[in-house]
Amino acid sequence: MNENIPIHPHVIGLTGGIASGKSSIAKRLENLGVFIVDCDALGHRAYLPGTKCFKDVLQAFGDEIKDANGTINRKALGSIVFSNRDALNKLNSIVWPQIAELAKAEIKKLRTEGKDIVVLDAVVLLEANWNKFCQEVWVAIIPPEEVVKRLMDRNGLDPDAAWKRVKVQFSNQERLKVADIVFSTLWEPEFTQKQVMKAWDEVEKVLKSSSL
Template sequence: MYLIGLTGGIASGKSTVSKILSELGAFIIDADKLSHNVTKPGTPAWREIVATFGEAVTDINGNINRKRLGQIVFADAAARAQLEAITHPRIEEEVQAATVAAQQQGYKILVLDAPLLIEVEWYTRVDAVWVVFVDENTQIVRLMMRDNSTYEDAMARIKAQLSLCEKLKYADVVINNSKTIENTKKQVLKFWCEISNEGRTGK
């Protein structure tokens, strides 16, 4: 089994690269999706989040309003640490379960798609760290357009994460997503072929 740790800054295009890798035959473990799963209404994590941050962070159906919660934690490092203490251990359990499931299904290349791969030190558990990179101006514009957020909100979210320049220091592979999707695909395919030439393929 070969495990790729895929990360990048918010709105850098990590999901695009993850989709390309999936199409090539990799098994994707999406930490963001697992985060949604462990915080569904009624779960232990959901109860702890509501107890910590109040019912104002839920919507009319009881789901966590991630935008509202984000406005709290991205502006307050202590609040962010509280949230991470609630969610990260549970997400890690889900990651481990997904890894076992992928191995049982016969996958040889797995991708751990995790925005905080480096911050929570999961990078120490992967075979290669892939960082998706864009310049900060592009990142800001994409984030504002994607989430219909203000410049201030976008910057708060970006600054809450380790900078892309810092993440590059941990990278074994850098995917520059500043240009066209075709350009990004070429880069991913190049590194995928290098893995395959070493005797590793998808399922």
């Protein structure tokens, strides 16, 4: 629990590595009426043409990563940064501060709208230290071998490209150190849904008792 942030809304940080099942967990929470702040989407918004990040990304990576329509070609940028740690660090240093600003603005807006619970969904929640915006951290984990299998099935990556994506992210062990709740999406989706409902019931119980 982070003591230095407003207690309203209650912000749950949801994280886990690539293909760990965050989206399916977030979807379930969304169906329960929770608002999801999707940091992947904020990251895409951060460097739209006309923004400072757009200029900075082009300055760092060159005009080759621009699409014919003038936007950043994320596929091209991804293939550079997922095979080069320095390049990824460079991109992160440009984009993460802006994602943090956009996320803070979203949370502030939701506070003024009177929302009670918000999920901050971010693969790099811990790497970027955005857990400082959260009252608790939920983590989805699966073994790295299963991640690689999912990336080969879902994204059509070859094993080498899949392992590269796994290796640039925090390990399960690093995430477990700060997790308040841990999910595993290794089994049937129905089982994950049950895990989410159990965690949700706990949050509701705690929030209800603290508002008595």
